Amino acid sequence: MACYRVTVLRGFEFRRKDTPVHRLDPRAKAVYVACATAVTLMFATPVPPLIVLLTSVALVAVARVLREWGSTMRGVAFLSAFVFAVNYLMAPEAKLNYAVSMTLRLVALTSVFSVFFLTTSPEDFALALLKLGVPYEYTLVFTMALRFVPTLARDLRTIIDAQRSRGLELERGGLLQRVKRFLPILIPLIVYEIKRSYMIAEALEARAFGAVETRTFFYELRMRSSDWAACALSLAALGVVVACYLTGTLPSWLLWEVPG
């Protein structure tokens, strides 16, 4: 079950690849994510989120990250089932339509965001944040947090192994007992990671972190024509949908509801 949590995280692990999606400027991808999110949230019917989902899958295929994407989606399978059940029970009417739409919303948004994170290196993302005026200290915190996800997962694995070797059984007993059994895992993990963070801070200071006020960068982000095209395409799609929505000229198949 610890493996389960680690699998969800795997979807957000970045691997460098050379595909059109990887090459896009992170800001262009952010525009796509924003537009796709807006479209998904505008409707409470299943077709729009389904379209968003299919577009993101197409991007995933172009970026050749299907396997990683798959493990993220498997990771949210349980949450999706939960969202479906809760919405089905809570919806006042058209229960099935509402539950299906909300679940698709979750799935589509997860997929859209995982396209972003699977194809954007943390460094590029941080550079994009810098361009948007976020101070360097904060973007560094962000990149380091992402950088240490796999490290944390590995530490967790090792700690679980060490405690199981001393007879710790995680699967046995009632809820309270089970929670108590996590202490031998959580305590070493927290202590170890705090220790590690001090070590990182010292290593950073040893390399003169913060010695100069204004930083310069070796890599600079530049929007190329393909990036502008991607932005334009995303915004145009969003524009058309919003325009039709406001003027009431949306095609009826887009608003199709699940009967029942």
Next chain:
Amino acid sequence: MAAAVEVEDLYFYYTMGEYVLRGVTFTVELGESVAIMGSNGAGKTTLVKHLNGLLKPVRGVVRVLGMDTREHSVAELARHVGVVFQNPDHQLFAETVEEEVRFALENFGFPEDEIEERVEWALAEFGLERYRKASPFSLSEGEKKRLAIASVVVYEPDVLVLDEPTVGQDAIQRERIAEMLRGFMKRGRTVIVVSHDVEFVAELFDRVIVMSRGRVVADGSARSVLTDLAVLSEARLELPQVAECARRLGDLGVPRDLVRLEELEEHLLRVVGV
């Protein structure tokens, strides 16, 4: 009587197709002690995790005291095979040293009076009595390592496995760990140690298994394996100092396959005619 550990044609990978272990085979008899050596990434720690069922073979069989690890839970196997991992920071968690030592005994359901007896014994054996009520996190690195070992040795597993017990230990700690292992061996327990430390292994172990890239490349007496230059270079190990010395004194009639100080001493005394 079943062997302590039987590993038969063991294959294992973490990621499909990228084999970390490829056909590892060896047997360790009860009461025997073995050192497993090899370069980083040779698969030693992965192998160790098979010995108490934390990992299950992709192909091949691992049997511990006759029990197939695929058919028994880690908890059952851990009762017989005690594994001490490299970094004590990955396991120390209790409020006091005493509770840390009790942990495994409670998990395995030892009766209370026996728990107390064993905890006293282990604290004394590892020189940790005065830290009884102290937090494990307040100990020095050497003491933490000793505590980690004590917390496994305390339940006297039939097979004791230690992953890199001497890393980061000063000379006195190292000697203490060696002393503890000698005691364990003397009581007829099986000890398996994973180590890079040729000097430590040469002094303490009679049998050495060398791994390289997921395979066993040598398995034999410390004398023959630790003086085999081809094997040592394959596993990126150094010649033990005693063997180096014996090699240079070869012209004087000292055998080249010595790894223990007493043996070298004996031959030297013979050479100088004492």
